[in-house]
Amino acid sequence: MSMFMELYNSALKTVRDLALIKSGENILILADTVVDWEMLKMLASAAYSLNAEPSIMIYETREEVNVEPPKHVAEAMKSSDVVISLPLMYILHTNAYNEALKAGARILELTGMNPDMMIRLIGRVDYLRMCELGDRLAKITKDAKEVHIKSSSGTDLRFENDPARPVFHNDGILREKHVYKTLGGQISWAPIEDSIEGTIIADTFIWPPTELGVLKNPVKLRIKEGRIIEIEGGVEAKIFENWLRSMEDEKMYYVAHASWGFHPKARLIGVPLEDERLYAGIEFGFGSQSLKFRGRIGKARSHTDVGLYNPDVYFDEVLIAHGGRFVHEDLRELDKTLKG
Numbered sequence: 001m002s003m004f005m006e007l008y009n010s011a012l013k014t015v016r017d018l019a020l021i022k023s024g025e026n027i028l029i030l031a032d033t034v035v036d037w038e039m040l041k042m043l044a045s046a047a048y049s050l051n052a053e054p055s056i057m058i059y060e061t062r063e064e065v066n067v068e069p070p071k072h073v074a075e076a077m078k079s080s081d082v083v084i085s086l087p088l089m090y091i092l093h094t095n096a097y098n099e100a101l102k103a104g105a106r107i108l109e110l111t112g113m114n115p116d117m118m119i120r121l122i123g124r125v126d127y128l129r130m131c132e133l134g135d136r137l138a139k140i141t142k143d144a145k146e147v148h149i150k151s152s153s154g155t156d157l158r159f160e161n162d163p164a165r166p167v168f169h170n171d172g173i174l175r176e177k178h179v180y181k182t183l184g185g186q187i188s189w190a191p192i193e194d195s196i197e198g199t200i201i202a203d204t205f206i207w208p209p210t211e212l213g214v215l216k217n218p219v220k221l222r223i224k225e226g227r228i229i230e231i232e233g234g235v236e237a238k239i240f241e242n243w244l245r246s247m248e249d250e251k252m253y254y255v256a257h258a259s260w261g262f263h264p265k266a267r268l269i270g271v272p273l274e275d276e277r278l279y280a281g282i283e284f285g286f287g288s289q290s291l292k293f294r295g296r297i298g299k300a301r302s303h304t305d306v307g308l309y310n311p312d313v314y315f316d317e318v319l320i321a322h323g324g325r326f327v328h329e330d331l332r333e334l335d336k337t338l339k340g
């Protein structure tokens with residue numbers, strides 16, 4: 001074990017400043033077997049030091065994401081005040097997750113987190129400054145009607161936003177019951193499905209399928225009325241296409257959300273929680289769509305995400321991001337503070 005002091009410090013920041021754990025609360029630290037055991041112990045110890053009642057549950061690593069957890073795990077989730085959800089095979093779109101939220105749990109979603117990530121992405125970032133950038137970016141996103149995304153690798157995609165739909169700044173700070181938040185550094189929203197047209201070149205990561213991750217070769221997705229109509233590329237494109245087909249669910253082909261990444265410390269490492277936060281990057285999700293987005297897709301057999309590297313993003317023809325930096329006038333100063 002290495003950097004144990006830094007890890008404890010980051011675990012303490014996680015339970016105190018993100019999960020906002022209070023004295024006497026029941027805390028469930030939930031993981032599958034691939035998650036680092038020392039990190040779980042650190043989270044439990046940190047929660048215990050705040051006079052909360054932590055408990056760790058670990059179950060088998062499933063072969064796919066969004067498989068229901070064991071029944072007694074689901075029961076424990078439901079009766080917890082706070083769940084810190086770490087399974088790599090995330091359960092975000094399961095009944096167990098929804099039931100726990102309905103029962104009043106607050107869930108901090110940290111799928112696939114490892115000690116290095118916890119130290120870097122939580123311990124060693126000016127978290128509140130990053131959230132300030134996120135708040136501004138969320139406002140700009142909410143105000144945008146027409147979106148155009150281009151990249152040097154060939155992405156050329158247009159869509160429209162519905163002003164009635166919410167834009168979620170996932171700041172990872174659990175202020176209220178009945179909510180889940182993912183780690184800070186991400187904003188997500190559901191564009192108007194029918195309006196999404198063009199080409200996405202996924203060139204950072206695709207996950208799941210679980211045999212993918214960081215991409216060696218780009219994968220080209222042609223999108224018509226919000227649906228993937230063609231997949232082109234090398235071996236990775238074939239694997240992705242076969243996986244989508246194996247789901248036997250039409251909804252797996254539909255864009256469920258668009259997301260910004262803006263974590264200044266995020267690197268492309270092959271863990272989606274970090275990959276999807278690449279600074280000034282864009283991600284698209286396909287398949288299951290959380291109800292909170294108020295979109296048209298709903299629950300599908302599963303969910304997958306694909307990432308775009310350093311795209312040019314235009315909102316109503318104004319350039320917001322370029323070359324991995326935020327260039328919009330309301331963001332430039334914070335961008336400089338965070339990225340130098």
Ligand SMILES: [Fe+2]
Binds near residue numbers: 257
């Ligand atoms: Fe997603």
